[in-house]
Amino acid sequence: MITINLNKVDVKVEEGSTILETCKFYSIPIPTLCYHEGLSPGGACRLCIVEVGTPENFKVASSCTYPVREGLVVRTHTKRIIEIRKMLIELLVALCPSSKTIQDLASEYAVTHVRFKPKNKDCVLCGLCVRMCAEQMDAKAIGFVGRGINREITTAFDVKSDVCRTCGACMYICPTCQMRCQGPEPSGVLCNSCLNISYPCVDVHNQVMCYMDPCGACLLKESEEKKKVVSSK
Amino acid sequence: MNKIKNIDELGKIKTEIIKNLSPETPCIIISCGTCGQARGALKIVEAFRDAIKKLETIQELPIQLRITGCHGFCEVEPNIIIEPEGIFYVKLKPEDAEIIIKETIINKKIIDRLLYVDPVTGKKIAYKKDIPFYKYQNQLISGNNSLIDPTKIDDYIAIDGYKGLAKVLTDMSPEDVISEGKKSGLRGRGGAGFPTGLKWEICRASKGETKYVICNADEGDPGAYMDRSLLEGNPHSIIEGIIIGAYAIGAKEGIVYARNEYPLAVKNVGIAIEKAREYGFLGKNIFGTDFSFDIKIVKGAGAFVCGEETALIASIEGKRGEPQQRPPFPAQKGLWGKPTNINNVETWANVPVIINKGADLYSKIGIGRSKGTKIFSLVGKINNTGLVEVPMGIPLREIVYDIGGGIPKGKKFKAVQTGGPSGGCIPAELLDLPVDYDKLTEVGSIMGSGGMIVMDENTCMVDIAKYFLNFLRDESCGKCLSCREGLDRMYEILNDITEGHGTMEQLNLLEELAPVVKEASMCGLGQTASNPVLSTLRYFRDEYEAHIKSKKCPAGVCKALIEYSIDPEKCTGCTACVKACPQEAIIGEKKKPHKINQNECIKCGACKDICKFDAIKVE
Ligand SMILES: Cc1cc2nc3c(=O)[nH]c(=O)nc-3n(C[C@H](O)[C@H](O)[C@H](O)COP(=O)(O)O)c2cc1C
Numbered sequence: 074m075i076t077i078n079l080n081k082v083d084v085k086v087e088e089g090s091t092i093l094e095t096c097k098f099y100s101i102p103i104p105t106l107c108y109h110e111g112l113s114p115g116g117a118c119r120l121c122i123v124e125v126g127t128p129e130n131f132k133v134a135s136s137c138t139y140p141v142r143e144g145l146v147v148r149t150h151t152k153r154i155i156e157i158r159k160m161l162i163e164l165l166v167a168l169c170p171s172s173k174t175i176q177d178l179a180s181e182y183a184v185t186h187v188r189f190k191p192k193n194k195d196c197v198l199c200g201l202c203v204r205m206c207a208e209q210m211d212a213k214a215i216g217f218v219g220r221g222i223n224r225e226i227t228t229a230f231d232v233k234s235d236v237c238r239t240c241g242a243c244m245y246i247c248p249t250c251q252m253r254c255q256g257p258e259p260s261g262v263l264c265n266s267c268l269n270i271s272y273p274c275v276d277v278h279n280q281v282m283c284y285m286d287p288c289g290a291c292l293l294k295e296s297e298e299k300k301k302v303v304s305s306k
Numbered sequence: 307m308n309k310i311k312n313i314d315e316l317g318k319i320k321t322e323i324i325k326n327l328s329p330e331t332p333c334i335i336i337s338c339g340t341c342g343q344a345r346g347a348l349k350i351v352e353a354f355r356d357a358i359k360k361l362e363t364i365q366e367l368p369i370q371l372r373i374t375g376c377h378g379f380c381e382v383e384p385n386i387i388i389e390p391e392g393i394f395y396v397k398l399k400p401e402d403a404e405i406i407i408k409e410t411i412i413n414k415k416i417i418d419r420l421l422y423v424d425p426v427t428g429k430k431i432a433y434k435k436d437i438p439f440y441k442y443q444n445q446l447i448s449g450n451n452s453l454i455d456p457t458k459i460d461d462y463i464a465i466d467g468y469k470g471l472a473k474v475l476t477d478m479s480p481e482d483v484i485s486e487g488k489k490s491g492l493r494g495r496g497g498a499g500f501p502t503g504l505k506w507e508i509c510r511a512s513k514g515e516t517k518y519v520i521c522n523a524d525e526g527d528p529g530a531y532m533d534r535s536l537l538e539g540n541p542h543s544i545i546e547g548i549i550i551g552a553y554a555i556g557a558k559e560g561i562v563y564a565r566n567e568y569p570l571a572v573k574n575v576g577i578a579i580e581k582a583r584e585y586g587f588l589g590k591n592i593f594g595t596d597f598s599f600d601i602k603i604v605k606g607a608g609a610f611v612c613g614e615e616t617a618l619i620a621s622i623e624g625k626r627g628e629p630q631q632r633p634p635f636p637a638q639k640g641l642w643g644k645p646t647n648i649n650n651v652e653t654w655a656n657v658p659v660i661i662n663k664g665a666d667l668y669s670k671i672g673i674g675r676s677k678g679t680k681i682f683s684l685v686g687k688i689n690n691t692g693l694v695e696v697p698m699g700i701p702l703r704e705i706v707y708d709i710g711g712g713i714p715k716g717k718k719f720k721a722v723q724t725g726g727p728s729g730g731c732i733p734a735e736l737l738d739l740p741v742d743y744d745k746l747t748e749v750g751s752i753m754g755s756g757g758m759i760v761m762d763e764n765t766c767m768v769d770i771a772k773y774f775l776n777f778l779r780d781e782s783c784g785k786c787l788s789c790r791e792g793l794d795r796m797y798e799i800l801n802d803i804t805e806g807h808g809t810m811e812q813l814n815l816l817e818e819l820a821p822v823v824k825e826a827s828m829c830g831l832g833q834t835a836s837n838p839v840l841s842t843l844r845y846f847r848d849e850y851e852a853h854i855k856s857k858k859c860p861a862g863v864c865k866a867l868i869e870y871s872i873d874p875e876k877c878t879g880c881t882a883c884v885k886a887c888p889q890e891a892i893i894g895e896k897k898k899p900h901k902i903n904q905n906e907c908i909k910c911g912a913c914k915d916i917c918k919f920d921a922i923k924v925e
């Protein structure tokens with residue numbers, strides 16, 4: 074067992090686990106899209122990013138691929154991280170607005186506007202299906218081809234694969250195969266039906282995650298203070 | 307050839323080689339790198355061979371021909387140096403060969419019309435050492451290119467080649483080598499600028515029997531070719547560096563990862579490895595010690611991202627060239643899971659120099675935390691295009707004006723982009739900036755591998771940012787959402803702006819998105835990809851706003867925002883532009899001012915290029 078500092082609390086973790094696994098064990102909610110317990114980490118969606126480093130110097134890294142080591146300092150819900158996550162979700166919604174998983178993320182993280190033109194793609198290239206097919210089904214029927222904007226997931230040479238057993242595992246694990254509640258052709262890009270209030274404490278406490286989340290106490294306090302200012306005028 | 311067993315034997319061989327060289331015999335040195343060959347250097351070589359054969363029948367001619375790698379001065383390729391005088395002839399044609407031998411070598415006369423003309427003073431310069439392009443450089447590493455034929459190991463031994471290796475293997479422990487490396491202050495020349503000695507130390511300390519050293523010869527930056535020039539022109543210096551590094555780290559196997567688009571480099575390194583094996587510098591029991599080491603070449607398919615070290619390792623292993631999360635670092639878990647040390651071509655080429663010169667002397671070159679020299683490929687709107695090697699810390703101004711000879715056609719300097727596609731643009735106000743790792747980072751750019759693109763007043767900074775983003779969104783591996791989608795969206799916004807339908811909201815979005823791509827992406831590509839956008843926004847924000855608010859491109863580049871017209875005062879009606887226009891969009895009577903039919907005009911600029919009276923206006 075080694076000790077790491079997670080959101081200002083020293084916690085014990087098994088050596089060899091990742092930051093994401095540690096957070097899950099200690100019930101710290103970290104959004105993920107390309108992660109699955111049964112598969113190797115992908116590091117593609119970047120939603121699981123956290124700040125790691127020393128108190129003086131923090132850098133951003135994806136928690137699902139980052140192994141813990143003794144004395145590591147991790148912050149999971151700072152203002153910087155939450156802003157980056159919101160932007161990533163905005164990119165995701167614009168990429169694939171029909172996905173329920175992505176719409177849920179948008180609601181949870183209070184992404185209330187999408188400023189990019191919708192691309193209406195079916196695939197976000199999280200790579201879960203590729204890893205599922207290779208690691209759990211032992212088939213390797215699909216994989217990535219191309220790079221950059223031309224990256225896609227397909228069978229070898231785009232022809233029907235000999236090794237595919239049509240088991241459907243790829244569809245089962247796909248985060249975009251499940252349509253959002255309004256069906257495949259909704260009116261707007263964002264659903265936001267299940268919108269949560271955004272983290273109100275982030276502006277107040279940059280470094281810690283509020284374990285009472287979402288409580289709104291800070292928000293209340295803030296608005297009271299504002300009221301006081303107004304009335305004193 | 308018997309294998310060389312110790313330092314004395316090496317010394318003996320060197321004396322023998324030098325005895326056979328007579329420095330008084332005229333030697334014609336022909337620059338024959340890929341760049342020279344593209345300009346017809348091989349034809350020049352043929353012509354000299356024919357001329358020598360022809361003239362030999364008339365009189366005895368002790369002439370040597372030396373076919374070398376690139377001399378660095380690409381602007382005037384194909385060029386030759388005639389030793390021992392050091393006469394420099396430029397832009398040769400095959401016909402010139404016979405004349406040069408008759409006039410210069412036999413009659414000792416300098417041929418005026420083949421001399422280099424200084425673009426600044428307009429004067430002709432006869433000797434290489436007097437040409438400003440060379441005079442202000444410090445060619446510690448690249449200077450040897452003109453001294454050796456890269457396919458001849460003897461040439462390299464003659465200039466003290468493999469002496470450093472002999473010294474290391476006989477007199478120094480691996481720890482000594484590492485401490486020498488650390489003392490020299492050498493930092494990686496491939497991009498990140500990590501201290502090389504420290505990197506070796508970490509790799510040496512890593513647990514494991516098998517270790518690898520890799521030479522990163524992927525060089526994917528557009529417009530950068532210093533690594534290619536070294537690989538082609540002086541492959542033995544790189545090999546010697548790798549062997550020394552391997553000894554320090556304790557590796558038995560080395561790999562040169564070169565892109566397949568560098569056929570001459572691959573060929574010359576291949577020959578060099580073969581020769582080094584023959585002489586016993588590679589293989590079992592090098593110099594009779596119990597250190598054994600060998601190198602092989604792995605050819606990459608030429609993807610920019612495969613220059614990133616973890617992607618490079620994946621590529622060698624036969625996987626997709628995709629970067630991996632670090633930690634674990636290659637020094638802990640690299641190629642085939644074993645500790646691996648990767649250094650750039652130029653970094654390796656510095657190693658023998660450090661050993662021969664000594665770390666103390668070496669670290670006198672350069673300033674602050676940046677030691678030694680750095681080779682830049684100076685390209686773009688500059689008079690003297692070429693490879694320049696300068697001591698670290700030299701002001702940008704000296705590179706652009708003293709060595710580079712300033713901007714062609716008397717135009718104004720606008721910015722210089724350093725560090726390859728993911729570097730930043732440095733504006734004219736910062737021309738006195740000393741070029742070193744830290745200063746460049748401070749102003750929002752990077753050293754990168756040493757690309758240096760000069761831009762003049764006719765360059766649109768928004769267009770430039772768009773150009774680099776387009777390169778990067780193609781060359782990203784596409785794994786991280788932030789990099790793939792983020793770059794594509796940034797490109798989309800820049801495209802809107804250059805086409806005239808950008809909004810201020812989009813500009814704000816761009817400013818919000820750029821840092822996200824920088825922070826959230828996993829590898830160096832994504833982490834630096836926003837630099838062109840961020841730096842142009844920092845120094846040329848007004849240009850962005852002009853595109854958005856007044857729908858104008860101040861530099862006259864973005865086609866959607868400009869209009870060509872003819873100044874009736876200046877137009878003489880010569881009809882030159884009428885003939886040049888592919889659209890037949892220019893109308894008017896002979897000898898009277900012409901007009902451009904805007905509906906037909908495709909803004910190709912052909913009329914502007916051909917007009918002698920400067921009558922075409924771009925607004
Ligand atoms: C996208 C990307 C491309 C790179 N391309 C190259 C390259 O072409 N050549 C190179 O030597 N280093 C390249 N690097 C840097 C390498 O990752 C690595 O830092 C370098 O080879 C280490 O050697 P050095 O310490 O000698 O600089 C690249 C890095 C990134 C992120």
Ligand code: FES
Pocket residue numbers: 104105106107108115116117118119120121122135136137138
């Ligand atoms: S869950 Fe870690 S990057 Fe997707």
